[in-house]
Amino acid sequence: MAxxxxxxxREPDSVLAAWGNVPWCAFLDSGGxxxxxxxxxxxxxxxxxxxHVQAGRVILDGRDLGQMSAAQVLSFLRSLCPWYDALAQQVEGVPFSGGLVGFAGYAFGLALEGINSAHAAQADVPDMAVALYEYAYAWDRQEKRCYVSGFSxxxxxxxxxxxxxxxxxEQMAPVPACPSFTLEPDQSADSYRRAVAQARELIAAGDIFxxxxxxxxxxxxxxxxxKVDLYRRLRAHAPAPxxxxxxxxxxFSLLSCSPERFVSVSDRGAVASRPIKGTAPRGQDAAQDEAFARMLAADEKECAENLMIVDLMRHDIGRVARIGSMQVQDFLKVERFAHVHHLVSEVRGTLQPEHDAFDLLAATLPPGSVTGAPKHRALxxxxxxxxxxRGAxxxxxxxxxxxxxxxxxxxxRSFECAGRVMRIGVGGGITILSDPQKEYEEMRLKLAPFAAFAEGV
Structure with a gap:
């Protein structure tokens, strides 16, 4: 019963200050x-x-369940969650009343694709971490109302x-001051540009698109x-949907300012993905901002990049969708975020009746917008x-x-925090039209808000 x-x-920041230091809490923070x-x-x-999943070993409530394949982990999660078909009707208007919340990292996606990485596994970063919650507190930003709902x-x-x-x-606790810190790259600028050049050579040879x-x-x-106080500062600095x-x-904690929906599915099986490909800076004033948006919309390389990922997401979702249900909306739409413009498209479909959210994750991980096409060779x-x-x-x-x-x-646009070690990843899509220096500059543009945050700006 729901x-x-x-x-x-109550302000979300007040709740974070009061409860955020508790292990296994989850805040899904739509902002902007x-x-x-x-x-x-x-x-x-x-x-x-x-x-908790680490290198294929599954730990449930502190109990070692042994090795499982990535597909077996998703099936186990399905069995862990109680299902109430009528819940959406019983809790009208609130879209989440408890269930599974967590993350699956890049390595989990590699496992689904059967890729053995040459990089040593990160012992401090889980491949997956998920919790089952029997209730959820909810903020409706549109109506400015709060709820708690769950299943009994x-x-x-x-x-x-x-x-x-x-x-x-009722009053927000002040966010403690955060000293500046230094972000050290895993490679030099020259090394990154060489990797881009090598990728472009493989594209030119027909190895990949x-x-x-x-x-x-x-x-x-x-x-x-x-970590929670760091996130309280971060969410104010770089709000994201x-x-x-x-x-x-x-x-381990994840502090995310992601602007990108991966895949969603309704209780009736309607699927949507909203891949981001294509980036431009924000302007200093309204006129310059509009000029940057127009340039992005007309950029041949950026549009081609977005189109290829749209095709990839159509393919991935199509593996579990009804034949004839796939469609594209908002194709190559320029959207403004706090620090950048992005090209965004929306891919929609309808799940086949025998498939569910776990099948959709199995068919689409790791996300196509951050891998490439064809996906397996890109990995x-x-x-x-x-x-x-890549970690998480x-x-x-x-x-x-x-x-x-x-x-x-x-x-x-996310920090992963393992103990005191913090990591953030940035990058971009490479096509035959890519210029290594421009790709490096785009990568730095995406990093810039977080570099400024680290410096206390």
Whole structure:
């Protein structure tokens, strides 16, 4: 049985300050301009189950379940979540009332594709971390209302959820100051440009159409700064429609400012993906901003890059979608974000009745917008050309409700924090028209807001 309670308004930052240091809390933080994709925020804690995957070994609630393939892990997650077909109707208007929240990293996607990486596995970064939550706190940014909703079993009482919310201070606690820190690259500028040039040679030889080449930057979390306080500052600095703070146990956290939806599916099987490909800076004033947007819309290389990823996502989703249901909307639309313009397209379809959100993840991971086309060969080339493993970067943050619906984001513009070690990845798509220096400049443009954040600007 599902339940819903309306609550008095509390600022998300107040809730983060009060509850964010608890292990296995999850904040799905839609920010930036208010629209359909960024209307709702959700906070979950005190999970019923927690699952951790490292190099194929699965740990559930501290119990070692042994080795599983990536496909077996997704099947196990399906069995872990209780399903209530009528939940969406019982909790009208609130799109998530508990279920699975977590992330699948890039290595998990490689495992699904059968790629053995030459890079040493990162012992401090899980391949996947997921928790099952029996309720969720929700903010409706459009109506400026708050709720808690969940699914009941064994006489579950929602009053303690309501009481905990009333104990959260109405006034936001100040965010502690954060000393500056230094982001160190995993390769030099020349090394990155050489990787781009090699990728372009492989494209010219007909080996591939497009490939995403990225790099990682590493820093140490400043002394005395908690990960949740760092995220509180970050979300104000770089708001994004698919922001997220995941505390995956005591040692690993993900701090994401992702602008990109990966795949979503409704409780009725409607699928949408909104890949981003193509980047331009924001202007200093309205006229310059509009000029940059027009240049991006007319850029042959950027449009070709987006088109190839649209075709890739149509193919991936089409593996589990009804024949004839695939369509493209908002093709090559320029969207403005806090620090950049992006070219965005939307791919839609309808799941076949025998498939669900877990099948959709299996068919589409790792995300095509951060890999390339054809995908399998792109993954091999990425592993050959890049200087370090991607970790969580270029995976996905997802929520899967007990009604079967899912929403997810591509893990980009995100810090992964393992102990005191922080990493952030950036990169871009390479085509036959790519210029190594311009690709390096685009990569630095994406990094710039986070470099400024690290310097305390």
């Amino acid at each position: 339940w819903l309670r309306e609550l008095p308004w 301009a208010l629209e359909e994709r960024s209307r709702w925020r959700f906070f979950c804690h005190a999970p019923r189950h927690v699952l 079993h064994d006489g579950y009482d929602s009053t303690r959820c309501v009481a905990a919310w009333y104990a959260v201070p 497009q490939v995403n080449i990225t790099g990682r930057y590493t820093a140490l979390l400043p002394d005395g700064v908690s 698919f922001g997220a703070y995941l505390s995956c146990g005591a040692d 091999e080339i990425i592993d050959m050309l890049e200087a370090s493993p 970067y270029c995976g996905t943050v997802f929520r899967i409700g007990v009604d079967g619906s899912m929403d997810s984001a591509v893990i980009i």
